[in-house]
């Protein structure tokens with residue numbers, strides 16, 4: 001394959017990429033590239049917010065998700081458990097429980113355009129501006145080729161292709177780990193706070209016959225005191241993937257993403273300590289857990305229970321959001337659009353893909369894409385996402401507050417007064 005020419009190349013086929021492909025004007029010739037394949041599972045809690053569902057309605061026209069996308073059970077409340085202050089409270093949430101990989105696959109299946117080419121298993125490795133075009137250097141099974149395009153929409157998530165360039169810079173990231181335990185008991189969506197385990201939070205999400213249990217950590221260099229156990233990284237090579245493959249029985253293997261390994265190390269001992277606390281309190285089944293210091297035991301346990309991990313964007317300032325420049329547009333988590341308080345990223349990814357539809361429509365009307373993208377196009381993009389940016393600004397403050405046990409306690413009390421739901425002692 002050589003020197004293909006397109007109007008737009010969308011890199012990444014997650015919610016941002018799918019929303020862009022569904023929203024861009026029909027006259028554009030589009031290449032849609034993803035390093036994974038449609039059947040790859042995505043590491044995600046799979047809870048869809050009301051805002052995300054509103055965007056789904058806009059791009060698909062449907063009001064109800066297909067049965068293979070929706071999961072059971074569905075609850076209208078989230079229980080928060082605060083181990084620091086020994087309290088628990090509930091709040092109303094309008095989450096829809098979904099199977100994340102089916103959701104992404106379903107969205108893409110709805111893309112029906114004339115000049116639209118999907119390139120699966122193709123990794124975009126670098127971008128070069130060459131006059132009026134971009135050259136995307138791609139890699140597929142040892143084969144290298146270049147894609148020529150007028151515009152790029154980078155929807156490559158936390159791994160963001162374009163933000164590797166020092167001039168765009170990467171948004172700060174946490175590292176998230178999640179396992180799926182067999183579980184049949186009725187349980188709520190739950191969020192757990194405890195500074196002994198994490199500076200962020202952990203969660204349990206029932207999903208059909210499984211219970212997803214996860215936790216987010218700050219970077220390892222700041223994490224050595226968390227959980228009271230320290231494991232040498234090299235002994236715990238985990239399959240750290242942007243797309244965890246659900247067909248892969250073993251979670252351990254070689255990590256082909258060196259950048260991830262170097263930038264986002266992790267501490268499985270802290271996760272074991274967290275699991276052990278949940279087990280004692282009855283929030284997860286009575287599973288046998290290894291001692292957090294037993295390296296082989298930890299490795300075997302996580303191997304059996306399919307541990308997956310990947311970074312998640314964690315904004316600390318709104319300035320870390322980047323929408324691109326000179327014909328390169330960033331959307332979804334690649335732009336930094338992900339809530340630092342809840343980890344909700346699907347709603348922002350969908351909203352940004354939809355907004356780019358409007359930006360390109362205006363560019364077509366104004367200059368039939370003959371011109372390069374101008375500052376006013378990026379301004380329009382930002383303006384269309386004004387309410388999402390406002391929400392993220394609020395979420396940055398919320399994340400800081402939740403990380404502080406005293407402020408969190410006050411927030412829980414306020415929430416319970418506001419919702420009329422009492423804070424209970426643990």
Ligand SMILES: Cc1cc2nc3c(=O)[nH]c(=O)nc-3n(C[C@H](O)[C@H](O)[C@H](O)COP(=O)(O)OP(=O)(O)OC[C@H]3O[C@@H](n4cnc5c(N)ncnc54)[C@H](O)[C@@H]3O)c2cc1C
Pocket residue numbers: 011012013014015016017033034035036042043044045046047048049122123124125155156157158159160161176177178214242243310311312331332333334337338343344345346347349
């Ligand atoms: C553990 C965990 C739980 C989460 N739970 C939730 C939740 O419950 N609800 C929620 O709303 N959000 C959740 N999120 C966040 C959410 O998953 C992301 O914010 C969201 O997927 C971002 O969508 P995106 O389209 O921007 O990127 P992604 O969904 O990450 O898609 C990026 C795509 O780009 C591809 N790609 C990457 N690099 C390249 C490259 N160089 N070349 C070609 N292709 C490339 C990848 O294969 C991938 O398909 C969670 C995240 C984590 C880590």
